[in-house]
Amino acid sequence: MNPRNGRTRMLTVTAVATLLALTAACSSKAKDDGGGDKQSAGGIKTGKGITGKTINLGVLTDMTGVYATLGKSVTQAQQLYVKQFNAAGGACGYKAKLTVRDHGYDPQKAVAGYTELAPDVLGFPQFLGSPFVAAVKPRIDGQDKALVLPQAWSxxxxxxxxVRVIGSTYDIETINAIDFLMKEKGLKKGDKLGHVYFEGDYGENALQGSTYMAKDAGLTVVEQKIKPTDNDMTAQVSALKKAGVKGVVISAGPRQAASLVGVAAAAKLNAPIIGNNSAYSPQLLGTQAAPALLKNYWVASPSLPIGADTPEAKKLVADYKKAYPKDALDNGVVAGWTAAAVFGEALKKACEDKDLTREGVDKALLSLSDFENGFGVTQNFSDPKAPSSHESVILQPDKSAVGGMKVVRQPSESEQAKGFTPKVS
Structure with missing residues (x-):
């Protein structure tokens, strides 16, 4: 779930050059098809992405790369939502259809996938990977103007x-995570805080949060930048232990988090470790790192977990288990379902306004100021310059909990987060 927080920096010089070349090429290629907007017999205005009575939607995900587990859960949850959305009548009788492309967390494949799908879809209820969303954002804003809900929080x-982020951005999430360490895990003014983070958008946006919080709370940040291909955190743990850190934030993937927590336990680095929402999957509880994760790891999340004690969460668990009985439940299910539901609500509102064009759906989303689907956090999409929420939920691994996570702090926003304004590019 790696959004756009330092996104272009995450790419190598070669990859950036490739992306820019591809983006330039598709700019000339993906021009308006000349069809323009149309009026249906029922008085509904339609345009690109509508074929007959079908609303075509695109999904750009990671099924084979660093976030494969997450991508699978997000996508299957969205397929489940679309099935139920269509069974309930869709929007004005129009049924939704998802076209899925796996980019494997590869920048060239991600841009190529967007180039392929953008001319023919109404929008994207999923685009996983902030560096990749960032690479095509000029096209989204300039010519395509199709609604994109990224699985990214940059x-x-x-x-x-x-391009609308659902939930608190990584910087705010990190501020709330450090607030938890200070109020409940003994981190205090004057201490050193380790921060292990992916180079690029996700990690560097999270670092902006830890840097802000450190200045406000009198902490010193000890940085450890890593690559998505770095899976062994031995060197990072050694550096953090030598520096004498009293707490650690990790803004990376599940593999890196498992290695960091496991190696830290073996090295007797007795400091609480907390990750951003992308830094955990319940599958980790089947690895050798499980005992250390259960004892000394927490996760900041933009919503309650899949095992939340709400009617909506319980229904989603039952429906997902029925649809995918062999697959594990995790918070990717919540993220995917929430994004699909947000897009679905925008479609329904656009239907009420009799405007199912890209412009109509974009406008409809801006009218959603109090969206809440049973996972504890109300989302406000009315201001494009602000995240839809400033709240975070603190979770802890738990083998007995549905989805492998339990809530240890309910949705809340720290005082520092209230006074923080994200840097908008």
């Missing part, structure tokens, strides 16, 4: 009417 994605 503040650098803010400011667009068409």
């Amino acid at each position: 503040a650098h994605l803010l400011g667009s009417k068409y």
Whole structure:
């Protein structure tokens, strides 16, 4: 779930050059098809992405790369939502259809997938990977104007009417995570705080949060930048232990988190460790790192977990188990379902307004100021320059909990988060 927080920096010089070349090429290629907007017999205005009575939607995900587990859960949850959305009548009788492309967390494949799908879809209820969303954002804002809901929480994605982050951005989430360490895990003024983070958008946006919080709370940040291909955190743990850190934030993937927590336990680095929402999957509880994760790891999340004690969560668990009986439940299910539901609500509102064009759906989303689907956090999409929420939930691994996570702090926003303004690009 790696959004746009430092996103272009995450890419190598070669990859950036490739992306820019591809983006330039598709700019000339993906021009308006000349069809323009149309009026249906029922008085519904339609345009690109509508074929007959079908609303075509695109999904750009990771099924084979660093976030494969997450991508699978997010996508299957969205397929489940679309099935139920259509069974309930869709929007004005129009039924939704998802076209899925796996980019494997590869920048060239991600841009190529967007180039392929963008001319033919109404929008994207999923685009996983902030560096990749960032690479095509000029096209989204300039010519395509199709609504994109990224599985990414980078503040650098803010400011667009068409790219809308759902939940708190990584910087705010990190501020709330450190607030938890200070109020409940003994981190205090004057201490050193380790921060292990992916180079690029996700990690560097999270680092903006830890840097802000450190200045406000009198902490010193000890940085450890890593690559998505780095899976052994031995060197990072050694550096953090030598520096004498009293707490650690990790803004990376599940593999890196498992290694960090496991190696820290073996090295007797007795400091609480907390990760951003992308830094955990319940599958980790089947690895050798499980005992250390259960004892000394927490996760900041933009919503309650899949095992939340709400009617909506319980229904989703039952429906997902029925649809995918062999697959594990995790918070990717919540993220995917929530994004699909947000897009679905925008479609329904656009239907009421008799405007199922890209412009109509974009406008409809801006009218959603109090969306809440049973996972504890109310989302407000009315201001493109602000995240839809500033709240975070603190979770802890738990083998007995549905989805492998339990709530240890309910949705809340720290005082520092209230005074923080994300840097919008």
